[in-house]
Amino acid sequence: xxxxxxxxxxxxxxxxxxxxxxxxxxxxxxxxxxxxxxxxxxxxxxxxxxxxxxxxxxxxxxxxxxxxxxxxxxxxxxxxxxxxxxxxxxxxxxxxxxxxxxxxxxxxxxxxxxxxxxxxxxxxxxxxxxxxxxxxxxxxxxxxxxxxxxxxxxxxxxxxxxxxxxxxxxxxxxxxxxxxxxxxxxxxxxxxxxxxxxxxxxxxxxxxxxxxxxxxxxxxxxxxxxxxxxxxxxxxxxxxxxxxxxxxxxxx
Numbered sequence: 001x002x003x004x005x006x007x008x009x010x011x012x013x014x015x016x017x018x019x020x021x022x023x024x025x026x027x028x029x030x031x032x033x034x035x036x037x038x039x040x041x042x043x044x045x046x047x048x049x050x051x052x053x054x055x056x057x058x059x060x061x062x063x064x065x066x067x068x069x070x071x072x073x074x075x076x077x078x079x080x081x082x083x084x085x086x087x088x089x090x091x092x093x094x095x096x097x098x099x100x101x102x103x104x105x106x107x108x109x110x111x112x113x114x115x116x117x118x119x120x121x122x123x124x125x126x127x128x129x130x131x132x133x134x135x136x137x138x139x140x141x142x143x144x145x146x147x148x149x150x151x152x153x154x155x156x157x158x159x160x161x162x163x164x165x166x167x168x169x170x171x172x173x174x175x176x177x178x179x180x181x182x183x184x185x186x187x188x189x190x191x192x193x194x195x196x197x198x199x200x201x202x203x204x205x206x207x208x209x210x211x212x213x214x215x216x217x218x219x220x221x222x223x224x225x226x227x228x229x230x231x232x233x234x235x236x237x238x239x240x241x242x243x244x245x246x247x248x249x250x251x252x
Contacts, residue, residue, distance in 0.1 A: 003042035006030065009049065011117020013056040016077075016098055018121050024051055063095045064240060065113045066222060070229035071106055075099040086111065089230050100124060104198050109134070109216030110224040112235070123220070123243065129193040130220045130246055134200055137213035141177050142186045146207050156202040165203060168192040220246050 010021035010030070022039060024030050029052045030037040043049055049056045069075065073084045077098055086099060090113070100112035100120045114120060123130060151170050157163035174187040190200055204211050217224050222239045235243075 001044040003044050006037055006041045006043050013058050014115030017117050060095050062116045063097050064235040065232050067232035068227040068229050069103050069111045071108045074105050075102045107214040133218040134190040135215045135217055136188045138186045138209055139212050141184050154206050156206050166194055
């Protein structure tokens with residue numbers, strides 16, 4: 001049996017994504033046949049691979065779940081500060097699944113969970129440029145000039161470091177100018193292909209806008225649908241095929 005990179009094997013087992021596996025290896029939590037592993041090490045599924053003393057299982061069934069993350073929940077697998085985790089919303093799921101990508105605590109909407117590391121890597125890898133749609137509510141009236149600046153890409157870097165966003169599509173869904181400026185409201189649809197941390201909030205802040213609500217409505221054509229906050233469902237065959245067709249188009 002040909003040896004493979006350790007982080008790839010860990011991802012295939014469904015324990016976590018490749019990126020997370022690399023961090024576990026760096027931290028010294030991974031052992032192969034009783035020996036501490038390092039980045040670049042290879043192994044086979046016949047080797048005894050343990051993470052924090054737990055043996056990897058390569059036989060568990062793959063699960064692909066879409067969940068409506070409510071506001072106030074984090075997409076971490078654990079939190080030492082007592083924050084609410086989205087995995088707490090899953091009832092009756094025997095497999096150890098983890099979030100695909102992230103959605104910040106104050107945001108809501110669609111997020112996938114799985115135990116398929118290759119699926120996670122394919123969906124989240126920057127080269128895929130998978131479209132993600134967001135419904136963004138702002139307590140402002142937005143000018144065409146501001147929308148043009150946001151759409152063209154702008155610097156959202158912090159602490160003097162540049163971080164330029166890629167061009168994106170922005171559509172005005174609703175705009176209401178009230179007598180009281182405090183009750184002005186604009187609802188925009190952002191369609192982005194990146195996944196920078198708190199990207200849309202930082203984009204809006206860069207042009208002086210406040211976000212009052214942010215909801216992700218679709219990823220790669222898979223829609224939130226009729227799910228309500230906290231509800232989840234397994235991805236159906238049509239949805240899985242849609243996502244797989246996207247990531248088969250380009251090799252990582």
